[in-house]
Amino acid sequence: MAIASVDSNDSTAGNPRPMATLTIRNLDDAVRDRLRRRAAEHGHSMEEEVRQILRQVVEPAKPAATTEGLGSRIHNHFASLGSLELDLPSRNDSPSAPSLEP
Numbered sequence: 720m721a722i723a724s725v726d727s728n729d730s731t732a733g734n735p736r737p738m739a740t741l742t743i744r745n746l747d748d749a750v751r752d753r754l755r756r757r758a759a760e761h762g763h764s765m766e767e768e769v770r771q772i773l774r775q776v777v778e779p780a781k782p783a784a785t786t787e788g789l790g791s792r793i794h795n796h797f798a799s800l801g802s803l804e805l806d807l808p809s810r811n812d813s814p815s816a817p818s819l820e821p
Contacts, residue, residue: 758768785792
C-alpha cells in the first residue's frame with residue numbers, strides 16, 4: 720500500500736488565509752492508479768482531482784430541480800388551505816363586433 724500525501728510547501732503564497740494540508744496513509748495502489756487516470760482524463764493533477772472530489776462530496780445538497788410549472792407549484796403550496804368556490808356569472812350573450820361608426 721502506498722502512502723499518498725496531498726501536501727503544499729507554501730500554503731500561504733498568494734492566499735491571505737493558510738490552506739489546510741491533508742495526508743492520506745494506506746491508500747491502495749489500485750485506488751491511487753485510478754485517481755491518477757481520472758485526473759489525467761480531466762486534465763489536471765491528482766491533487767486538484769482530490770480537491771474537486773472532496774468539494775463535491777461535502778458541498779451542501781442543492782434542492783432538486785422540479786418539472787412542475789410555476790402555476791402548479793403555487794397551487795400545490797396553497798392546496799392545504801382548501802378550495803374557494805366562486806359563483807361565476809352566466810354567459811348567455813354572444814359577443815358582438817364593435818361598432819366602428821363615429
